[in-house]
Amino acid sequence: MSSHTVLLVEDSDFITQHVSETLQSEHEFEIETATSAAETRTALEESAFDCVVSTYELPDETGIELAASIDDGEGTMPFVLFTGNPLEPLAEEAIEAGVTAFVSKSSRATGDMNVFANRIRLAIAACD
Template identity: 30%
Template sequence: MSVASVISVLDDDPYVRAAINNLLKSRGYIVHTFASAEEFLRSTDSTDTSCVIADVQMPLMTGIDLLTQMRAQGSATPFILITGFPDESVRARALKAGATCFLGKPFAPTDMMQCLDRALAADDETRG
């Protein structure tokens, strides 16, 4: 029996956090939610997460900044970046920084699940 993956959801909007949390928990994932990148980094959960889903636009540290910092520290944790302001230049920056997926809000639950499946499959290959 496999252990459920731990997914960390970072968004400054509590409604978005709750919606993603509910979606992922309904699919059997263990979910940790955070209101900011700083809160995530202070948490012990930041080291055992299987995937990070982070908003691009957050106060103080953006999702792209967090991804860049974690990559600089040697973390290969997959990232899915989400934004209410999808823009091709932001998408390009996110993917260049190493995001597995980039979704504009609102997104369909099936799109999120496809991104998560891809991120976790890539993570399995990296660890494998």
């Protein structure tokens, strides 16, 4: 299994720690973190990532607004929206903004994260 570098954008320390540790130890991802859209843009300017995984509710904007602002129009940056909000009302706007995949926070933030890791891998493969 090859390692992918993922930028996790989440403002909850608990979720950031749990998701980062699990994706690194059990799924062999390299994880860097950001807590806001502004930090995300800085990180993307300074380093290369295979995928961005972002929560919907950030302190400075939504994950959908963030996805739209970093979309290069070619769909080359996989973007996974990680949200506790219902997905259906967000789906159309998110897809138009460049979101590649969705993951519900429900049990993924505290439980088994195999589905989450697989969504990240599929999003990366879809944009290769």
